[in-house]
Amino acid sequence: MKLYVSPGACSLSPHIVFREAGLNVEVEDVSLASKKTKSGDDFKAINPKGKVPTLRLDDGRVLTEGAAIVQYLADLAPASNLAPKAGTFERVRVQEWLNYVASEVHKGFSPLFYPTTPEQTKQTTIANLSRAFDFLSTSLAEGPFLLGSTFTVADAYLYTILLWTKHFGGDLDLAKWPVLQGYVARITERPAVRATLDFEAELKKAGAAKS
Structure with missing residues (x-):
């Protein structure tokens, strides 16, 4: 899975969740101004809304909207107790x-x-x-x-x-x-939150240096 984020944006929320859940998720930075990913892809081709967070699954399906993404991630790791069982x-x-x-x-x-x-x-x-x-x-x-x-x-x-x-x-x-x-x-x-904040701080620093 790949999570598209932009430092300082609301994508921090699912970024925290996947770390709290102990999931293996790749993170890629997105420029919300240019709508380009760090690897140079057209972000709007991935998510026509042009917004983060965006989660691309291994089978190519794309999930958007933070509230939906965090629940999906939590359900992939039920032992993390990040969301109660569905139906309760x-x-x-x-x-x-x-x-x-x-x-x-x-x-x-x-x-x-x-x-x-x-x-x-x-x-x-x-x-x-x-x-x-x-x-x-x-x-x-x-x-x-x-x-x-x-x-x-x-x-x-x-x-x-x-x-x-x-x-x-x-x-x-x-x-x-x-x-x-x-x-x-x-x-x-x-710890998971601290690690996420540090990671996004490095993303922001790298983006600033590049610009």
Whole structure:
């Protein structure tokens, strides 16, 4: 299998998951600006959406959308407990969290990444994210992870998106939400997460040197 990623993007989430699961997955960097892979392939020929993460299976089939990819990877390594068994209420709970993170947190950041976004829209975006952070703080107050004591694919996704707050600071500084700040610090210290961050830092450094 090959996972297409771009350092700093939401593809960090499945990258963390496959390392947590102990799976053998090749990683290839993608330039989202040029839509070219590191090996020079046309990325849009692989994924017409032109977005990461993208997972290409050994038989050539392609899977897109992070929430789908992380569940697929978790099911390849059930002993990792990264996702409860399909058909259980706990699995639906993980899917509930994945959908919440995707729709309310991940997409909630989108206006902030565009320089042409009007200031009023940015302020509304920050207010909406702040409310989401309040909700997440309450949800995480009684357990280290979203499902209590077990780290799951939903945590990998939420952690990835919360890292984006460092680009904005100010009103989105996680110091205002100590529970979330502790959550991010705790997950950062997981060996698989640390290894993934280091790997992507090297990818970013290599890309910067090449440009």
